[in-house]
Amino acid sequence: MSYDLIVIGTGPGGYVAAIRAAQLGLKTAVVEKRKTHGGTCLNIGCIPSKALLHASHMFQDAQHFADMGIGVSAPTLDLAKMLSFKQEGVEGNTKGVEFLLKKNKIDAFIGHARIAAVGQVEVTGEDGSNQMLETKNIVIATGSDVTRLPGIEIDEKVIVSSTGALELESVPKRLVVIGAGVIGLELGSVWRRLGAEVTVVEYLDRILPGMDGEVAKNFQRILGKQGFQFKLGSKVTGVERTANGATLTVEPAAGGTPETIEADVVLVAIGRVPYTQGLGLDHVGVQLDNRGRIQTDAHFSTNITGIYAIGDVIAGPMLAHKAEDEGVAVAEIIAGKAGHVNYDVIPSVVYTFPEVASVGKTEEELKAAGIAYNAGKFPFTANGRAKVNRTTDGFVKILADASTDKVLGVHIVGPEAGNLIHEAAIAMEFGASSEDMARTCHAHPTLAEAVKEAALAVEKRAIHM
């Protein structure tokens, strides 16, 4: 078989690239080694974690129904049922991708892809069968894998990665999370809500590295109120399996006397690494950078003509939506159009309760770059809708250029932050000023009014504060 484009990997980057290419008239195939499409995100990442975040949030909310005058008996947990609720959600999504590939007449091969030569992809099936596919272009969209701690074996039962943390058979009494990044805090939230004591051990002296510092600090306080324990500035130097769980050895990050912590389950959530195993990159001479990522130019081309790469396997934030946008862009470029991704406006969301969301520059980044800015902040305690809903934790912060008023960054911790951030993203995409945002009529009573008020606060003229 001969194609215009073969995409390796059907995660959000790969399947979107394939669909866009097919829309543009390219004869397209995908190769996926998993039996289902959708990659890490749909199978063992974003989607199942959101199902459990939703269900565990409902479980917790149900305990407060009486406050609203709703009489229900105390909720009970059927974890097996909750896990099947999650799995049904995953299947609905992966089947959706399968349907979209068919609808767009994309040939889907299940098996391990290896680039045998420029223009040739060898697919090895689970049964060992081999076939060689010919193609004009290849897009590598193989994603990433869990970062492992040296000397610590992930068994996905007691010492788990994000994959095992979505499948625990019972609620651990003590869950220790290594890494206060997105995965640690999202999956830590799931099990905390279902009753686990959660301790998060983090190497840095803060949570959520990369997020705005003030937001992270406020969010840590909120998680503390929810019962999270934090051990910041601490590194895990060992995890030993015991009869019923594990013992962690933890040292101050700067060195010093080690201590031990007992856990029933340990979640290792210290980041992800690009996944390029078995692709034959050495063999065809595709260059990697010093962090194992495939090196690409501004058009997603590797150093080998006809081989492109997108998503987690290249530089940039490891986010499904960044990969999707790159998928669209690379397909357009291969089809001779002008695909483009605006890396300055990529939102990022932590799907906890409340959510944390951000787009653009943080205060720390602006200070480091020597850019003068004005900050406008508005707390949800002063937002009418948040007040009646009793979800008043958090705030909206807008950072605008001191001389032009152009919005440079927006950071939200609060209810629906993950949805609210998109009004900021659109405003920034169109180069809006904080005044533009402030003068845009916002419906009352909505949580989005907090965004408008934060924009007003940039010029110290918020109304409800």
Ligand SMILES: NC(=O)c1ccc[n+]([C@@H]2O[C@H](COP(=O)([O-])OP(=O)(O)OC[C@H]3O[C@@H](n4cnc5c(N)ncnc54)[C@H](O)[C@@H]3O)[C@@H](O)[C@H]2O)c1
């Ligand atoms: N909602 C989302 O957008 C979402 C959800 C899940 C994952 N992701 C992405 O997946 C990737 C992986 O997520 P993650 O949470 O594993 O990584 P992360 O990079 O977000 O956080 C890892 C944390 O572990 C800490 N750490 C590293 N080594 C340590 C050690 N030995 N002891 C203690 N702490 C240590 C780091 O300082 C960091 O804070 C990220 O790129 C993330 O953006 C995104």
